Structure formats: C-alpha cells, structure tokens
Amino acid sequence: MSYKAKFRVWRGEGGEGKLEDFTVEVNEGEVVLDIIHRLQATQAPDLAVRWNCKAGKCGSCSMEINGKPRLGCMTRMSTFAEDETITVTPMRTFPVIKDLVCDVSFNYEKAREVPSFTPPEGVRPGEYRMKQVDVERSQEFRKCIECFMCNNVCHVIRDHEENKPAFSGPRYLMRIAELDMHPYDVAERKESAQEDHGLGYCNITKCCTEVCPEHIKITDNALIPMKERVVDRKYDPLVWLGNKIFKRAK
Amino acid sequence: MDNSINIERHEYDVVVIGAGGAGLRAAIEARQQGKRTAIVCKSLFGKAHTVMAEGGAAAAMGNVNPDDNWMVHFRDTMRGGKFLNNWRMAELHAKEAPDRVWELEAWGALFDRTEDGKISQRNFGGHEYPRLAHVGDRTGLEMIRTLQQRVVALQQEDYEQHGDYEAYIKVFQECTVTRLLKDGDRISGAFGYWRETGSFILFDAPAVVLATGGIGKSYVVTSNSWEYTGDGHALALLAGANLINMEFIQFHPTGMVWPPSVRGILVTESVRGDGGVLRNSEGERFMFNYIPEVFKDQYATSEEEADRWYTDQANNRRPPELLPRDEVARAINAEVKAGRGSPQGGVYLDVSTRLPAEEIKRRLPSMYHQFKELADVDITAEPMQVGPTCHYIMGGIEVEADTAAASVPGLFAAGEVAGGMHGSNRLGGNSLSDLLVFGRRAGAGAAAYVDGLAARPKLSAQQIDAAREEALAPLERSGENPYEVHHELQRTMNELVGIIRKAEEISEALQVVEKLKERVQLVGAGGSRIYNPGWHLALDLRNMILVSECVAKAALLREESRGGHTRDDHPGMRPEWRRKLLVCSTEDGTSITVEEQEQPAMRGDLISLFDRDELSKYLTDEEMAEFDRIAK
Numbered sequence: 091m092s093y094k095a096k097f098r099v100w101r102g103e104g105g106e107g108k109l110e111d112f113t114v115e116v117n118e119g120e121v122v123l124d125i126i127h128r129l130q131a132t133q134a135p136d137l138a139v140r141w142n143c144k145a146g147k148c149g150s151c152s153m154e155i156n157g158k159p160r161l162g163c164m165t166r167m168s169t170f171a172e173d174e175t176i177t178v179t180p181m182r183t184f185p186v187i188k189d190l191v192c193d194v195s196f197n198y199e200k201a202r203e204v205p206s207f208t209p210p211e212g213v214r215p216g217e218y219r220m221k222q223v224d225v226e227r228s229q230e231f232r233k234c235i236e237c238f239m240c241n242n243v244c245h246v247i248r249d250h251e252e253n254k255p256a257f258s259g260p261r262y263l264m265r266i267a268e269l270d271m272h273p274y275d276v277a278e279r280k281e282s283a284q285e286d287h288g289l290g291y292c293n294i295t296k297c298c299t300e301v302c303p304e305h306i307k308i309t310d311n312a313l314i315p316m317k318e319r320v321v322d323r324k325y326d327p328l329v330w331l332g333n334k335i336f337k338r339a340k
Numbered sequence: 341m342d343n344s345i346n347i348e349r350h351e352y353d354v355v356v357i358g359a360g361g362a363g364l365r366a367a368i369e370a371r372q373q374g375k376r377t378a379i380v381c382k383s384l385f386g387k388a389h390t391v392m393a394e395g396g397a398a399a400a401m402g403n404v405n406p407d408d409n410w411m412v413h414f415r416d417t418m419r420g421g422k423f424l425n426n427w428r429m430a431e432l433h434a435k436e437a438p439d440r441v442w443e444l445e446a447w448g449a450l451f452d453r454t455e456d457g458k459i460s461q462r463n464f465g466g467h468e469y470p471r472l473a474h475v476g477d478r479t480g481l482e483m484i485r486t487l488q489q490r491v492v493a494l495q496q497e498d499y500e501q502h503g504d505y506e507a508y509i510k511v512f513q514e515c516t517v518t519r520l521l522k523d524g525d526r527i528s529g530a531f532g533y534w535r536e537t538g539s540f541i542l543f544d545a546p547a548v549v550l551a552t553g554g555i556g557k558s559y560v561v562t563s564n565s566w567e568y569t570g571d572g573h574a575l576a577l578l579a580g581a582n583l584i585n586m587e588f589i590q591f592h593p594t595g596m597v598w599p600p601s602v603r604g605i606l607v608t609e610s611v612r613g614d615g616g617v618l619r620n621s622e623g624e625r626f627m628f629n630y631i632p633e634v635f636k637d638q639y640a641t642s643e644e645e646a647d648r649w650y651t652d653q654a655n656n657r658r659p660p661e662l663l664p665r666d667e668v669a670r671a672i673n674a675e676v677k678a679g680r681g682s683p684q685g686g687v688y689l690d691v692s693t694r695l696p697a698e699e700i701k702r703r704l705p706s707m708y709h710q711f712k713e714l715a716d717v718d719i720t721a722e723p724m725q726v727g728p729t730c731h732y733i734m735g736g737i738e739v740e741a742d743t744a745a746a747s748v749p750g751l752f753a754a755g756e757v758a759g760g761m762h763g764s765n766r767l768g769g770n771s772l773s774d775l776l777v778f779g780r781r782a783g784a785g786a787a788a789y790v791d792g793l794a795a796r797p798k799l800s801a802q803q804i805d806a807a808r809e810e811a812l813a814p815l816e817r818s819g820e821n822p823y824e825v826h827h828e829l830q831r832t833m834n835e836l837v838g839i840i841r842k843a844e845e846i847s848e849a850l851q852v853v854e855k856l857k858e859r860v861q862l863v864g865a866g867g868s869r870i871y872n873p874g875w876h877l878a879l880d881l882r883n884m885i886l887v888s889e890c891v892a893k894a895a896l897l898r899e900e901s902r903g904g905h906t907r908d909d910h911p912g913m914r915p916e917w918r919r920k921l922l923v924c925s926t927e928d929g930t931s932i933t934v935e936e937q938e939q940p941a942m943r944g945d946l947i948s949l950f951d952r953d954e955l956s957k958y959l960t961d962e963e964m965a966e967f968d969r970i971a972k
C-alpha cells in the first residue's frame with residue numbers, strides 16, 4: 091500500500107528560504123502531517139512545524155498545501171494522486187520564523203483588544219440561567235480552534251500589510267459577534283466592531299468560511315448578522331436622535 | 341554566546357509551568373491574589389492538551405439528578421481509584437468542583453443547558469448520577485478558551501490600571517523549562533529556552549507551580565500530544581521532590597485503531613455515556629461478562645436492564661459499558677486476545693443503532709467529524725473500531741492536598757503531573773474538575789508561600805551554567821538520531837510495561853532503559869538553535885527516560901493488580917497493598933530509587949460514608965476491625 095511521494099517543502103529562516111524537494115514514503119491512511127514528521131525523523135531533523143493534537147482539535151498545524159490553507163493533520167494523503175507533487179508552505183499572511191512555522195502574534199494582539207465577557211452586575215456564579223437555543227449561536231463560534239486560517243486567507247490582510255492595524259480579521263470579528271450574542275453579555279459591541287475592529291473592511295467573500303476546519307459559518311452566522319446589527323444601530327432614528335442630543339449637550 | 345550573566349532574566353513571584361487547565365487556573369489565582377505571575381508553555385497559548393478533553397467536567401451540582409452531592413461523588417472517585425486515592429484530595433475535589441464550574445460560567449463559558457436553563461450534566465463511567473458539565477464533545481476546548489480569555493481579561497484590567505497588559509501576568513509561549521533552580525533546599529527559579537530562537541531564559545522566582553500534564557509520549561499508542569514528555573515529573577525529581585503511584589497508567593478503552601496514523605487518538609467515553617455499546621466480532625455485547633466482583637451490585641446483568649437505565653435510573657442498574665476505564669480496557673484487551681476482535685485489532689463501538697443520526701451529530705459532533713475525515717467512517721451508519729490507548733498517568737508529584745505543595749519548599753503541582761487524587765484509576769470527567777480545583781489551590785498555595793517568605797531565594801550562577809551546558813550538549817554532538825532513541829523507548833514501554841504486565845517483561849524494559857540512558861548521552865541534533873525540533877526532542881528524552889524508569893520500577897515492585905496496573909503474574913487486588921504507596925526519587929539525577937510508604941488511614945467521617953460490605957472487599961482484616969470500632 092505504501093508508495094514514494096514527491097514533496098516540495100518551504101525551508102528557511104530569517105526572511106530567506108526556498109522550496110526543497112523530498113521523496114518520501116507514504117502509507118495507507120496517512121495525512122500530510124505524518125509525512126512532515128517522517129521527513130523530520132529520516133531526512134530533515136530540524137524541519138520546523140507546529141502541531142499538538144493530531145486530531146483537528148487544537149489548530150496548531152495550519153499550513154498551505156498546494157496553495158490552500160489546511161490543517162496538516164486533517165489533510166489525507168489519499169486526496170492526492172500518487173504521482174502528484176505536494177507543495178507545503180507556511181501561512182502567507184504572517185511572518186515566517188522558520189520553515190512552516192509563522193509568527194502568529196498578530197492574532198494574540200488582536201484577541202487582547204476585544205473587551206472581555208461582561209456580565210451584568212449582581213449575577214453570581216451558579217445563578218446563570220440560559221436556554222439551549224439561546225446559547226447555541228455563540229456556541230457555534232466557540233467551536234473555533236484558533237488555527238488562524240481564516241485570518242490567513244482573508245484578502246483584507248493577506249496581501250495588504252497596511253490594513254493589519256485597523257482590521258482584527260474574521261477570527262476576532264466572530265469573537266465580537268459571539269460576545270454580542272451571549273445571553274448575559276452587556277457590553278457595547280456594535281460600534282466598536284465597526285470603529286475599532288474594522289468590520290466594514292469585510293466584503294463578505296466568504297473565504298474565511300471556506301477554509302474553516304470546524305465548518306463554522308463565519309460569514310453567514312457571525313459577520314453578516316454583526317454588520318446588520320451595526321446598521322440597525324447606525325440608522326435607528328432614536329439612536330440617531332439620542333446621539334445628536336448627546337453631542338449637543340457636550 | 342550567552343552565559344549566566346547575559347541570559348535574558350525575568351523576576352516573578354510565581355512561575356507556572358504549563359498552560360493547560362491546571363496551569364491557567366493556578367496562574368489566574370496567583371494573579372488574583374496580587375502576585376506577579378508568569379505562565380510558561382511549550383506550545384502556543386491555548387493549544388495545551390486540555391483542548392483534547394471531550395466528555396466533560398465532573399461536578400456534583402445535581403442539575404439533572406437532585407440526589408447527587410459531594411458525598412456521592414467522593415464515593416464514586418474512591419471506588420474508581422480502588423481506594424488507593426489520597427482521600428483528602430478526593431474530598432476537596434468533590435466538594436469544590438461545582439464552584440469551579442460555575443466560576444467558568446461567570447467568565448464566559450457556555451455549557452450545554454438543561455430544560456430549566458441550568459448547566460446540563462451527562463452520564464459517564466463510574467459516576468452514579470449524570471454529573472459531567474459539558475459542551476457537546478468539546479468540553480476541554482471550552483475550558484481552555486474560557487481560562488485563556490480570563491487571563492486576557494485580567495491583562496485588560498492591568499492595562500487599565502497600569503498601562504501595561506503584562507504588568508502582572510505574562511505568557512511566555514513556546515518556551516521550554518529544562519531545569520528548576522534552587523537556593524539551598526528552596527526553589528529560586530527556572531531555566532529554559534525559547535523554542536523560536538533557541539536562546540536561553542531565566543526566571544528568578546521563589547515559587548514554581550508545575551502543571552505540565554502527563555507522560556504519554558513514552559508510549560507508541562497514545563492519545564497524548566508531543567508535549568506529554570513527563571517534563572514536570574522529571575523537573576520535580578531533579579529538584580529533589582518525590583513521585584508517587586507511577587505504576588498506575590490509564591489506558592483509555594476506546595482509542596481509534598485505524599488508519600495506522602491515527603492509532604491511539606481518543607474516542608470519547610461520551611459515546612458510551614450517551615448509549616453506545618461495545619460488541620465483539622460475534623456481535624456479542626461482551627461487557628456483561630466482565631463485571632468484577634467489587635462492582636457486581638451496581639451494574640446491570642442483562643441488556644434489557646442496561647437499556648432501561650438510560651431512561652429510568654432509579655429502578656435499573658447501569659450498563660457495564662460504563663464501568664471504570666481500567667475494567668473496560670482490560671475487557672477489550674481480553675476479547676482481542678481471545679480472537680474476537682475486529683479486522684483491525686480492536687472491538688466495535690456502536691452508536692449508530694442506538695441513536696438517530698441527527699442526535700449523534702448534535703451530541704458527538706467532533707467524533708462524527710473525526711471518524712468521517714480521518715477514517716472514512718460514518719458513525720451514524722456504522723460502528724467504530726476501537727482499542728485501548730495510553731491516556732493518563734495517575735501517578736505524579738507527591739503533594740500536600742490542601743496547598744498542592746511538594747516536599748521541596750516553593751514547589752507546587754496541580755493536574756495530571758500531581759499524584760494521589762485519582763488513586764489507581766481516574767474516572768472520566770474527574771480530570772477537568774481536578775485541574776480547576778487543584779489549579780486554584782496550587783495558585784493560592786504558591787501565593788501564600790511567597791507571602792510567608794522573609795527573603796527571596798537567590799539564583800546560583802553555577803546551576804545556571806550547568807543547565808546551559810546540559811541544554812547545549814546535543815547541538816555540539818553529531819551522534820545518535822533522537823527520533824530513533826525515542827521510538828525505541830516508546831516501543832519498549834508499549835510492549836513491556838503496557839496494559840498487561842509481568843515481572844520478566846518489566847525487568848527486560850528496565851535493561852533497555854539503562855541502555856537508552858547511555859544512548860541519550862550520545863544523541864546529537866543537527867541544524868541551528870532556531871526552532872529546531874530535533875534538538876528539542878533530544879532534551880525531552882532525559883525526562884521521558886526518567887519517568888519511564890519510575891513507571892517500570894514501581895510496576896515491578898507492586899505485586900498485585902489494581903486500577904491502571906495489571907500484573908499477569910499477580911492477578912487480583914491484595915488488601916495489604918492498598919495502603920502502600922510507592923515513592924520514586926533520585927539522588928544522582930539519573931537513577932531512580934523506589935521506596936514503600938504507608939498512606940494515612942481515611943478520616944472517620946469519610947470512611948463512614950461507605951457500606952461495610954463494600955469496604956470489606958478492599959480493606960485488610962485489621963482495617964475492618966478499626967472501621968467497626970469507628971462505626972460503633
């Protein structure tokens with residue numbers, strides 16, 4: 091059942107690198123990450139790759155396989171022809187540290203800018219009462235394993251470094267939607283989604299939804315509803331009037 | 341070249357090593373008590389092995405069955421551990437778990453709900469009532485994300501107040517600690533390296549909390565990730581602390597067996613908790629043949645009764661598929677050995693004939709996804725093939741129950757790396773709650789310890805230089821391939837100190853371990869110091885070998901079978917062994933000494949929670965006489 095596959099893997103550090111060719115054994119049922127591990131064990135012991143669970147649950151082994159963002163652990167070798175050359179490169183949107191490992195600190199910085207869950211005062215632990223239907227919307231977004239592939243694929247920042255400061259990417263816009271839809275969250279999220287996190291940059295091309303390994307409908311269920319909420323707020327005549335009066339009073 | 345003078349140096353009150361459930365909960369507690377806290381983790385923040393936990397966190401909240409309470413949970417935990425547990429830990433755990441779960445909800449966790457809007461609770465092996473707070477079958481992810489987000493919330497508070505997110509709590513991610521440092525007998529800090537750059541880092545800190553998880557990477561078939569190399573176990577040993585119960589390893593009964601590349605990956609116990617059954621190649625629900633004497637009153641003896649239990653727990657006994665994990669794993673092992681296994685060497689776990697397809701997808705979404713994408717198996721239409729996989733080590737650092745303090749002043753441990761709580765076998769669901777309860781206690785213990793110090797212990801330049809030399813050594817050699825040494829260790833432990841053990845095989849394993857020790861001295865790593873996995877593995881090998889020796893030596897000494905330790909040549913539990921703990925330590929840093937130590941007798945009010953009949957199956961005659969005196 092085993093055969094020799096042709097792999098081209100990005101190797102390099104410190105901003106320089108190139109694709110290196112390997113011929114490597116593949117056995118039945120293996121995934122791309124298995125092959126990367128075999129390369130480490132037999133041909134390139136210092137080949138850098140992130141991984142942890144090897145079961146699609148931790149979101150560590152994000153890479154681009156034949157140009158498509160994928161989890162190495164969930165990409166089965168049987169989806170490729172045996173004579174096909176498989177090209178593996180690091181995620182493109184983030185700076186490469188070495189080989190397949192990127193500096194993903196952009197994501198952690200953006201995470202820190204989203205105000206945390208804010209429950210109303212006076213609700214004590216143990217007193218929370220929520221209906222299953224009311225938590226399911228946010229639960230879908232909490233399935234996120236933070237593989238960062240949605241942020242990686244998003245064209246707003248993929249080829250536009252200059253947009254990074256103003257745009258939190260699908261991952262963190264979805265986090266804002268998750269909190270906004272949490273039955274007990276009382277913080278103002280709509281205006282800040284638009285003003286502070288760049289929701290307006292998103293033009294719903296759904297690339298993020300397509301690459302999500304958890305099959306979260308990021309665009310349809312998080313980003314579009316969030317945009318609608320922002321619009322509701324912006325064009326609500328009462329809110330408009332309130333803003334006018336408030337501004338005048340200042 | 342860096343030396344002890346110019347190595348990057350950070351001063352903290354508490355350094356937490358490990359960023360899974362226990363580590364994060366410990367760090368949150370230390371920071372909430374005003375301590376400057378560092379979290380050091382080998383992977384990215386939020387990727388720790390806790391994300392893999394599926395089933396749930398056991399806490400006797402009584403949301404589904406109001407008869408549940410801490411005493412029932414305590415009894416279940418002690419039974420699951422075959423009465424070898426540190427009973428004080430089991431007591432604290434059962435009492436505090438509900439508060440720890442509710443606290444997560446106040447930090448933003450969204451558990452599945454009951455009809456009346458409370459946290460839903462599911463059935464699990466060994467738990468008398470539905471007890472596991474859960475989110476589908478991805479509870480660990482919910483927990484790690486909630487704790488991660490709590491850390492961020494605290495950082496946001498600090499930013500508001502001090503203008504610096506990292507003023508009081510900072511995450512050092514992709515950073516590995518290789519040595520704990522001491523001033524006399526006290527902890528003074530830790531030495532490690534950045535994975536990204538390979539440069540060294542020093543923590544100057546009076547208190548260290550170890551929360552590094554387990555040792556599964558010493559085995560071939562395991563549900564554990566690469567991080568599980570026994571780092572905390574080894575760091576503690578090398579710092580002079582003791583490990584206990586190292587012979588007890590939990591082989592989870594249901595790991596994937598096919599395809600080969602995913603062998604060992606976990607199939608959650610929730611499959612059985614929600615109605616899934618185990619069958620052999622003859623279609624028989626074989627678990628009815630494996631109900632041990634000590635549990636025979638609590639488990640159904642017919643399929644009809646077992647099936648009725650799912651809807652009527654008051655009048656029926658539990659299905660034997662929900663026996664504690666050690667029992668189920670041994671049963672599967674026996675069926676496969678008897679030639680009644682599935683084509684790929686496991687048994688069948690079937691939920692497809694037990695629940696409607698939509699219900700399976702709702703309750704077990706990750707399992708559906710995992711089998712569909714990795715094995716081309718649709719679990720709503722056909723059975724899974726499963727077999728035992730190395731999952732969890734009950735053994736770990738000997739700690740004081742209330743404060744999580746190890747014997748070395750300034751050293752604390754919580755979660756899988758700590759020993760005692762689970763006795764000889766852990767119940768499913770008791771791990772996530774353990775992380776929360778003892779994570780918090782370790783953070784509090786460390787904070788209190790720091791408050792009580794008259795002066796900060798000092799770092800020693802000599803120790804730092806030694807740690808530096810040790811870490812650089814593999815880069816300066818071009819000898820053995822670390823991956824090969826690792827594979828040989830894994831094969832040895834899997835084959836010779838696995839689920840079923842015997843004296844000759846364990847002795848053989850110990851001989852191999854001795855040879856591997858020599859080979860580790862020759863292991864070389866090519867390439868630079870920048871993100872070099874070969875180098876990292878070469879350094880992890882020291883830890884894996886130390887803990888493997890502990891496991892094998894303790895397994896050889898314990899001449900009985902109990903929980904996660906099954907001796908083919910010594911079948912059956914022996915009451916005189918129940919009170920004996922095997923304590924591992926090292927004098928020279930390379931060889932392990934094991935000594936027997938008596939475990940204190942259970943407090944009167946706790947032992948009185950059990951029936952005399954049940955206790956008589958575990959206790960010696962003298963202990964029973966003592967019980968009768970108390971019970972009077």
